[in-house]
Amino acid sequence: MPIRINSRIEGDINGTDERQAWQDEHLSEETLAVLDQDSKLFLHQSMSTPCLNAIVSAEGIYIEDVDGRRVMDFHGNSVHQVGYKNEHVMNAIIKQMQQLPFLPRRYTSQVAIDLAQKLTELAPGDLNKVLFAPGGTSAIGIALKLARRATGKHKTISTWDSFHGASLDAISVGGEAVFRSGIGPLMTGTEHMMPYNSYRSIFGEGETAAAKTLDYLSYMLEREVDVCAVILEPIRSTDVQIPSVAYMQRLRQVCDDYGVLLILDEIPTALGRTGKMFVHEHYDIVPDIVVIGKGFGGGIFPMAGIVAREHLNIAGDISLGHYTHEKSAVGCAAALATIEYIEKENLLDHAQSMEKWLLFHLGELQKKYAVIGDVRVKGMLAAIELVSDRETKKKEVIGAEKVLYECLSRGLSFKVSSGNVITLVPPLITSITQMEEAILILDQSLEQVFTK
Template sequence: MEIKSYLRTEGDINISPERGQWQEAHLSEQTMDVLDNDSRYFLHQSMSTPCLNVIKNAEGIYLEDMDGRKIIDFHGNSVHQVGYKNQYVIEAVKNQLDELPFLPRRYTSPIAIQLAQKLVELAPGDLNRVLLTPGGTSAIGLAMKLARKATGKFKTISTWDSFHGASLDAISVGGEGVFRNDMGPLLPGTEHMMPFNSYRSILGECDDGGMKGLDYLEYVLEREGDVGAIIIEPIRSTDVQIPPKAYFQRLRQLCDQFGVLLVLDEIPTAFGRTGKMFVHEHYDIVPDIVVIGKGFGGGVFPMAGIIAREGLNIAQDISLGHYTHEKSSVGCAAALATIEYIENNGLLEHSEQMGVVLKNRLTQMMSKHEIIGDVRVIGMLAAIELVRSRQSKEKAVEETEKVMYLCMERGLSFKVSNGNVITLVPPLITTQEQLEQALDIIEAAISEVSSQ
């Protein structure tokens, strides 16, 4: 199946010729047999089956494959802030399994209340109410339902190229074609606007920090009286788009002006990824709803949820979630231990410090390699955008894929976003020495590919 280069996303790697060549050159016959069995039984889909490799262990910042290779994992599906097999989290889970392995709905337990109290203490302003779910996608659904209930309005506005989950309601507010294409009618009322950086990249106009997009949003809100919520990623994690503070402060003002709830999707970015516990702390605003997930469960247990403002505690007559594992006792133990580990080990401060290291090193790399068109860094989240020409900004799609497979050959895994963006998501426990080692691998691969 041929994929046009301008439509390439991270998910296309599992059907590309590069993948087959890499597997043939680097995987054993035993591993390929296991991959064939996996492919036989699981439904095929982009970004999943057919799979890349077989993993037998994950610990710290490393994966270990079936052939014994250790791989630095700067991908991790954004769940590994505290590293794989974190013993503090695992001990909390083991203890909870012995004490109360399952909490039936209609009941509570001290561990669930402790987690909710901790979240409320950490969140700014009057973000005082919590509801938990088994996954980030369902948490997005909670936020959408609560917004409808609170405002009496059913429309949402989100951005193109955003990702908010894979269920039908989540892909309706999401903006990635790999999830939406050929799905037929999606949820009505899910309107979209251009991301903050699109006027610069699409129209070639000067960088105004995304304010033209907010001018358009204001125009829409003046004419559409039934918009209940703006759903947006404060930092788009796939290709690391970082709006300026003024963007979100004006967005907050527009939501207040037109009676619209501001829902921030921090599923992949909360809990230290950007150097703050919550991403919106960078913008000095208080959203109406924050959606959390992924790293929330410490890379051990699937946990997600929402933190909402006190005034949104208005849904007692309906079931917003009612999930079987809504207040999972084991999940709450994992999440609470994750937050405690981040705090007790100074990982917020470490993330900020490593962000400086990343920024300095990637800036140096960009000055030496013309193929690097841009670098973007906040905390331990970084993007390296590869282009064929800095003037035309034509995406270096094939080159980026080659860099990725060269890096995997040399022991480093990361994701490729938007076809040409190397996205680095290191565990927060990554040392400076390990970070420099990974960046050495990347720079060597970029140098080799660009010289070809």
């Protein structure tokens, strides 16, 4: 099936000439045989099967493929805050497996209680009620159901271009065509608004334009009387859109004014990625529900959940989650150890200092390459937006994928977002020396693609 240009809005895709050329040049017959087996057995889907490569190990910030190629992983599906094969997390998992490998429903265990207690201590305000799930998409479903029950309403307002998971309810509130297109009728009552975008918008540019999106939200809420919640990513992780404090605080006020809940999806960004345990701490607001996942399980165990405000403990007569692996003893042990490691190793402070480092060094690349139209950084989450013209901000799409494959050849992996954004998500344990190596690879690759 031919690749449409709008298919490139989320991630590197698996049917382009650029990918085929990279595989032809770099992969051995042994690896190609593994990929062929995978392709024959798994259902094909964009950004997954057919796969790019086959890896045999992952440790620290590195993955290693069948051919022995070692690559710094600045993608990691946002699960590897504490690095791969983290010894503290692994030891906690092994100990829990030996003691209590599975927790049936109707029962609890001390490790689940300890994790819930830790989350309520970390979360601001009256975010005091917790529910776990086996994945972020499932946790989004819990949040949506809780919002409906709490308000007696069913509609949501989310933003175009957002991602909240891949299940039918999650893609309904999500706003990306690559997940929604061709699926058929989606969940009803899922309204959408313009996303925050301070540098490019149909409303113009800057904070005045961004504020107009909230004017439009108020306009919607005056007319959509059945809205239970507004749901959005406080920082959009894929292409790193960073709202201002004023925007987020006014969003909280708008929700309060119209009596709707504010659900913040921090699945890929909570637990230290932005230099705080929770992203909303940067904005001095308290959401009604915050959803977490991905790195929650220490890069090993699938683990997610919600933390909700005290007054939302109102659904005891229905099953909000009821997942088989909901209150997983092993998952709770992994998550608790992950938080312990982040605190013990002062990774929040490290992420904050690395933000300044990244802003400077990526800014230097921006001065060097006219194709870099914008650089956005929060903690250890960074975006380099490629444009064919800085004045018009027209996307440079094909070049982003070319830079990816050049970097992979040199030992660096990252995510391509929105078709033209190089998104860097390094593990929080990444050192200055390792970061210097990554920036050098990126510099060399940009030079190869855009100046040769």
